[in-house]
Amino acid sequence: MTYTANKRTKMADFKELEFTGLKSLEEHDPKLYDLIEQEKYRQFTELELIASENFTSRAVMECLGSALTNKYSEGLPHARYYGGNEIVDQVEELCQTRAIEAYGLNPEEWGVNVQPYSGSPANFAVYTGLLKPHDRIMGLDLPSGGHLTHGFYTYSKKEGTRKAVSATSVYFESLPYQVDQVSGYIDYDQLERDAGLFKPAMIICGGSAYPRDWDYERFRKIADANGALLLMDMAHISGLVATKEQKSPFEYCDVVTTTTHKSLRGPRAGMIFFRKDERGFEHKINQAVFPALQGGPHEHQIAGVATQLLEVMTPEFHIYSKQVKKNAAALGAKLVSLGYSLATGGTENHLVLWDLKPQKITGSKFEKVCDAVSITLNKNCVPGDRSAVTPGGVRVGACAMTTRKMVEEDFEQIGQFLHEALLIALKVQEESGPKLVDFVKCLKGNADVAALRKSVNVFAAGFPMPGFDPKDMKYKLEA
Structure with a gap:
């Protein structure tokens, strides 16, 4: 119902208005409450087999619905653009510490940015920070099990033009590699041959629909032979990597990105791990996340990631x-x-x-x-x-x-x-x-x-x- 002011309407004194800030959703918005209850029923009574989905915990949900959602915290811990971030700084630092711990990394060699809203922004922040517009990249082709953000594009016979499907292929030149059409395994020989001709600035391993592990050592050799950076998008298998059920990309890759809700079983968010060395990835990636691409981080999500990482180490x-x-x-x-x-x-x-x-x-x-x-x-x-x-x-x-x-x-x-x-x-x-x-x-x-x-x-x-x-x-x- 919309309120329309007119001469016959007398507004009540503000202090006399009913305080709605403590009402439950059921009281405040019965329609939306009912939709959420329908979704609960759907999740409980259906078989959820989408490989990129999981069910998170009550602890994570409590973080997502916490008072942290009220706080603006642009910038990094202890270098914010707003005041009042003393507690939030501790939350974000706790998440960073647990992320490094969960994957068994040396904090002197690896850093992590936990502010990306999800996996796609995390990937684009890496490209923005470490590449120049129109630099060349190579990622697994979408029909071969890759992800849109790895540079997918199509060709329109009707229009006679190449169509960029993701922002990655709008701003960077992409040459995808593929799986062998018979075996279904990544064709590393094709990748090596094409990379030698294309000379990419970055090679991306990882995908959204590949049922096998990754040969990081082979990727590293190909990247080094062509002067390319090596990025692993481990979004799908991050929980398996943390528990050593899949090989770790950290020994071979320069940067590793991930979502936090698939096999990691946390809230919907993203993380970027980067090597700390003379190449200055830390500053470049942090600047790409904010202020280049995002505004204030979602600290309630970061808290949810932090408490899930505690569970990951159990x-x-x-x-x-x-x-x-x-x-x-x-x-x-x-x-x-x-x-x-x-x-x-x-x-x-x-x-x-x-x-x-x-x-x-x-x-x-x-x-x-x-x-x-x-x-x-x-x-x-x-x-x-x-x-x-x-x-x-x-x-x-x-x-x-x-x-x-x-x-x-x-x-x-x-x-x-x-x-x-x-x-x-x-x-x-x-x-x-x-x-x-x-x-x-x-x-x-x-x-x-x-x-x-x-x-x-x-x-x-x-x-x-x-x-x-x-x-x-x-x-x-x-x-």
């Missing part, structure tokens, strides 16, 4: 990371046993890439069926694909449901659910024809979809939920 989190890998492997093995094909034949980390081309259905269609049966995953390119719009596969991750205490046998059951969802998808495609819009229409009112969705909901609701108590939710699963 034996319990190490056990969790091991289980993530076991569960991804169990899911992959189940799918293979059912006759399906995986990129690279399996996985060494938290995700599998399922190639659906042999089943003659797109990842886009299968994603829609999974949504309909309360399974959340995402369409994804697999080796041999050329388009990210109609890719030939899906990406399936193990981090989130492992957080909910699932083990190998549970992920084998998930594999069975996915198999049943695919059978439904193939049947629906026979009725709908090739167009996605017609396919989606045929899903509505489908009895097989409804039956599988109910089975999935009951199964998912049988596992504990971090962050909030399902007993307190507004919406309950019907018997």
Whole structure:
């Protein structure tokens, strides 16, 4: 309701107005409260298999909803542009200390900026600080499992022009490297050959859909042979790196970036680790984060990262990371046993890439069926694909449901659910024809979809939920 002033309206004295600052969200905004309760129900009753998502803890959520959200703190600890940052400085320094500790780094050799809002701003801050406009970079191609911020661009035959998809490819010259289209592994020979011709200023390793570990030693040799900086974007595997379930990039790389919410299981934020040496990365990257690209850091997020890093250093989190890998492997093995094909034949980390081309259905269609049966995953390119719009596969991750205490046998059951969802998808495609819009229409009112969705909901609701108590939710699963 909007207040409109007029001559007949008499404003109450300000001090007589009702104080709303202590009202709960339910009292203050019932509509938004209801939407959040719906989202809680969705998370509790669905299978969250998106490889870049996880469920964070109550402790992290308390930081995100804390009084720290009120504070402006532009600048670095003890060098702020505002007053009143005595406590915030300690929060940010605690996060920095724990970040260095969690990855086993020497604070004399490595520093970290914990202010990036997320992974993409972290990457762009590195480019801004260490490169010049139009410098050359090489990152893993998006259809090969890379990330948009690593320099992806497309070519429009209709317009006859190259189209920059991310800001990275707008401001820098990019030549992506790829995976071998048969094996699915990174083609290091191609990278070495192309880098020798292209002479990039920076090579980027890391990706968002690559089920294998990284050969940092090979990357380092290629970078050194061409005078290139080496950046690792470990966003997806940062939790696995911290627990030594994946090789560490810190021995070979100049800079390492990460998000904090995927396998690390924290809030949505980013970090930049940099070598402390005569090249001056610390000053250049700090200046790129602020004032070049960002304003005031989100100290409530930084606090959430700090408390999560404390958890990362516990034996319990190490056990969790091991289980993530076991569960991804169990899911992959189940799918293979059912006759399906995986990129690279399996996985060494938290995700599998399922190639659906042999089943003659797109990842886009299968994603829609999974949504309909309360399974959340995402369409994804697999080796041999050329388009990210109609890719030939899906990406399936193990981090989130492992957080909910699932083990190998549970992920084998998930594999069975996915198999049943695919059978439904193939049947629906026979009725709908090739167009996605017609396919989606045929899903509505489908009895097989409804039956599988109910089975999935009951199964998912049988596992504990971090962050909030399902007993307190507004919406309950019907018997």
